[in-house]
Amino acid sequence: STAIIQTSDFGRTLAGNSGAGSDHAWGGNYMMMGGAVKGGQVLGNYPDVLTDDGPLILQRGRIIPT
Numbered sequence: 001s002t003a004i005i006q007t008s009d010f011g012r013t014l015a016g017n018s019g020a021g022s023d024h025a026w027g028g029n030y031m032m033m034g035g036a037v038k039g040g041q042v043l044g045n046y047p048d049v050l051t052d053d054g055p056l057i058l059q060r061g062r063i064i065p066t
Contacts, residue, residue, distance in 0.1 A: 006030070006031045010027045013061040014050070014063075017060075022061075026064075047066075
């Protein structure tokens with residue numbers, strides 16, 4: 001049985017920096033495919049609050065992954 005895993009750990013901040021760009025942040029999409037994989041699931045939670053005072057927001061749009 002073969003399983004294929006695709007990952008991406010690269011992300012960008014939601015808020016811009018002083019050069020009108022964005023800085024590195026957390027990415028984090030992962031996909032696993034294969035015959036023995038129990039699929040059809042999305043794990044983790046999308047934040048309900050994306051404002052600066054949200055419970056999962058650090059600063060400048062960096063979101064703590066769940």
